[in-house]
Amino acid sequence: MTERFRTVAERAAASFEVQGSQFIGHVAPAETVDAAEAFVDEIRADYADATHNVPAYRVRASPFREYSSDDAEPSGSAGKPALNVLQQREIENVAAVVTRYYGGTNLGVGGLARAYSRAVKEGVDAAGVVESVPHERFDITVEYDDSGSVRGLLESADVEFTADYGAEVTFAVRVPTAEGSELRDRVRSATSGRADIDVDV
The missing domain is CATH 3.30.230.30 (Impact, N-terminal domain)
Incomplete structure (x- = not known):
């Protein structure tokens, strides 16, 4: 949809x-x-x-x-x-x-x-x-070393997100559904696959 x-x-x-x-x-x-x-x-x-x-x-x-x-x-x-x-x-x-x-x-x-x-x-x-337009939500959890690059990527993509800095950094992202898959691929690429991505269903 x-x-x-x-x-x-x-x-x-x-x-x-x-x-x-x-x-x-x-x-x-x-x-x-x-x-x-x-x-x-x-x-x-x-x-x-x-x-x-x-x-x-x-x-x-x-x-x-x-x-x-x-x-x-x-x-x-x-x-x-x-x-x-x-x-x-x-x-x-x-x-x-x-x-x-x-x-x-x-x-x-x-x-x-x-x-x-x-x-x-x-x-x-x-x-x-x-x-x-329909939106979807997903969480990205990374170590602190990767948090800066992920945050910069999300800001440049101009999507809504919040960041929770705990033992690791978790970004809660809201993105138009049509753009979600590509954005997740970019995050994986930027972190060499280290990002843990959890898609809400």
Whole structure:
């Protein structure tokens, strides 16, 4: 999967009221199912006093993963409308959670569906939609003697990375998938094969 895809630029939230019920649409980028579920768990913990926290996400995993839940709202009134917005906007690697504080008036299935979809739409609008390319992550572990050349290579390749200087040096690298294999070959060449490369799958 090397083609470009649409995702959200950053975390954001949008809130509004419908007949006394408050809705908050939380949206965040999520590159993995674990990241999506961690975001859902975080919002549920932060808004534990809410009546409902309805999740939906779409992640470019292998296979592609889509998920939604009504979180005790009437069947089909919350999770599916939330997920539908992400599908219609063709946004991937994204997680959304709609928090609802019940205001005393039942909105009915149609009213709920409109409110939950609106919350995701406004959350996505607040986050902004961008085009991205698939990325992969891998770790490079080297002795200190090789760390300078590896760091210089990563900087010249203009990829995202962090460095952890322990007993050895470990570089955590995030790179467009289309460039990953070539970059790993260059690291092996620069270190005469001494680099230990661990690709996240």
